[in-house]
Amino acid sequence: EIVLTQSPATLSLSPGERATLSCRASQSVSRYLAWYQQKPGQAPRLLIYDASTRATGIPARFSGSGSGTDFTLTISSLEHDDFAVYYCLQRYIWPPGTFGPGTKVDLK
Amino acid sequence: EEQLVESGGGLLQPGGSLRLSCAASGFSISNHWMHWVRQVPGKGLMWVARINTDLSTTNYADSVKGRFTISRDNARNTLYLQMDSLGAEDTAVYYCARERHLLQHDYMDVWGKGTTVIVSS
Numbered sequence: 001e002i003v004l005t006q007s008p009a010t011l012s013l014s015p016g017e018r019a020t021l022s023c024r025a026s027q028s029v030s031r032y033l034a035w036y037q038q039k040p041g042q043a044p045r046l047l048i049y050d051a052s053t054r055a056t057g058i059p060a061r062f063s064g065s066g067s068g069t070d071f072t073l074t075i076s077s078l079e080h081d082d083f084a085v086y087y088c089l090q091r092y093i094w095p096p097g098t099f100g101p102g103t104k105v106d107l108k
Numbered sequence: 109e110e111q112l113v114e115s116g117g118g119l120l121q122p123g124g125s126l127r128l129s130c131a132a133s134g135f136s137i138s139n140h141w142m143h144w145v146r147q148v149p150g151k152g153l154m155w156v157a158r159i160n161t162d163l164s165t166t167n168y169a170d171s172v173k174g175r176f177t178i179s180r181d182n183a184r185n186t187l188y189l190q191m192d193s194l195g196a197e198d199t200a201v202y203y204c205a206r207e208r209h210l211l212q213h214d215y216m217d218v219w220g221k222g223t224t225v226i227v228s229s
Contacts, residue, residue, distance in 0.1 A: 032213045036153075043203055043219035044145075044153065050212045087153055091213045095167040097143070097155030 002026055002090050004100035012108040019075040021103045023088035028068045032091040035064055035073045038102075039084045047086075048073060075105075083107055110134040110218050112204050117223030124194050124227070130187040130204030130220055138182035141207040143216055144189045146200035154200075157189065158207070171197070194227045201225075 003026040013019055023033065031051040036044035046055040048064035051071055061076040075082055088100040116128040128144070144156040157168045157178040166178050177190040187204050201224050205216035 034215050038153075043221050044216075045219075046215060046217045049210050049215045049217075053211055055210075055217065089153075089215075091215060095155075095158070096169050097145075097158070099153040099155065101152045 001096055002029060002093055002098050004088055004090060004098055006086075006088060006100035006103045008103060009101070010104045010106060012106055013078055014108045015078050015080055017078050019073075019078055019082070019105055021073040021075075021086055021105070023066075023071040023073070023100050025069045025071075025090055025092075029090040029092035031067045033064075033066070033071050034089045034091065035062075036087045036089065037082075037084045038087065044087065078105070110206075112206065112218055112220035114202060114204055114220040114223035117202065117225045119226045119228065120194060121229050122195055122227055125190070125192045126194065126225060128189040128191065128202055128204075128223055128225070130189075132185045132187070132206070135206070135218075136182070137180060137185050137187060137206070141214065142178075142180060142187045143205045143207060144176075144178060144187075145203045145205055145216070145219075146198075147203070147222075148200045156202070159187070191225070194225075196227050199225060199227050 005024045007022045035048040038044045052064045063074045085102045085104045087102045111133045114130045143158045159166045159178045175193045179188045201222040203222045204220045206218040208217045
């Protein structure tokens, strides 16, 4: 089973700042990695797939990079709507599907 | 609008059974693999099960294998999750999600709002 590790667990930032979130896989997942955003009481929303492709309707301030075992989600300039929990998900080997434990981006 | 709506959650005692439903609208589930994902309140996401388009392939997380059964009725445009021998560890919000091919691979791109299952004596 591929294990995903996300860091940091919590990121405390202010609006306008840059957020850099990391996702590391226990073995290579090629570029088959997605990022999801989840706000309290809501379902996850697909942000990024294939490591770097923005899903439909996702603002350009969200970008993804990486391949193999190391991936990054960057939010170039945080807006109030971006404070949420972010999960990575690998699609290289399924089953089982594995999510990372999440990174919470909260207001400093 | 493409939408998934879960139902069937509730409060039940350990050892009980429950069937969750996930009704799709705005698209046909017959063209998509479908998934169930759960989330313990305040915790992360855990994939539970998936089913292919013609019901010939199902996969389960080890923690639910032998107790949960995923199924679908393409004519009714509905996905199901039969949950038996429930324990407190199954308490969670259960989401259904659609899988769709995007560029290089397949990803869960449409999610329902979830239905809550609480297992407690």
